[in-house]
Amino acid sequence: MARITRENMTQLCRKIVHVKLKWTLLERVSVFREFFRFIWDRILACSIGRPARYRRLTSRLASPPPEAGEDRGLQALEDPKGMIGSGYNADSDLVTLKISLLGDCQIGKTSFVIKYVGDEEEKSCLQMTGLNLMDKTLFVQGVRIAFSIWDVGGDNSSIYHVPIACKDAVAIFYMFDLTSRCTLNSVTEWYSEARKWNQTAIPILIGTKFDDFVQLPPDLQWTIITQARAYAKAMKATLFFSSAKHNINVNKIFKFIMAKLFNLPWTVERNLTIGEPIIDF
DSSP: OHHHHHHHHHHHHHHHHHHHHHHHHHHHHHHHHHHHHHHHHHHHHTSTTSOOOOOBOOHHHHSOOOOTTOOHHHHHHHSTTSOTTSOOOTTSOEEEEEEEEEOOTTSSHHHHHHHHHOSGGGEEEEEETTEEEEEEEEEETTEEEEEEEEEEOOSGGGGGGHHHHHTTOSEEEEEEETTOHHHHHTHHHHHHHHHTTOSSSEEEEEEEOHHHHTTSOHHHHHHHHHHHHHHHHHHTOEEEEOBTTTTBSHHHHHHHHHHHHHTOSOOOOOBOOTTSOOEEO
């Protein structure tokens, strides 16, 4: 009897040891599984199929410097209830708006976006040859608006990024350097290519480097203005002259987009005065 009991106890001890080893192995496998899942999430976060998660602006970024000639009434469009930087309701809706920027190299597209985004820390985690992504999140009437801004490089190889950049975009900015007429002439090619992939996005024609443009002879300024207005009319686009260096019409362009998309009570004023930043529609 004692022999049978000892054998039973021995088998029981072996089973207990086996179970302990099994649980130890499972715990180790679980740790490795969580580690690889963490690494995989990080890879996806910076992949082109999943842009960076949108971040809420800090108090320092919430109120960018006002543009020249912009009154307080326009500021209310971006922060109508003073909610930016003061905490937000985690249950509020998030609306993502994709914006695409097209145009030749060295015309100031990236500087334009950085001026709007407001800080070096807000640059996108995705930066690849010919394509940069940046984002900015803000409140409009209690709703979080996340701008996903796709900046396509202007070299020949960047043309391959146009389909993915333009797909599902709510607005496309066709940009050119006001001091370089060849970049204005290129707008027609960028427009034709973008229309192959998106025919519903709001078209905006933007002339950059207005601070340098006003130094040109008046007759040359008038020639460029006339050509730009003709292009805008043919594209059924709103025309803005801007300057990232002096923050002229940068914020106003994005506010114009929001006003059109959400039917907000604000309309841009037309300005065709030579020597001033042109706004035409």
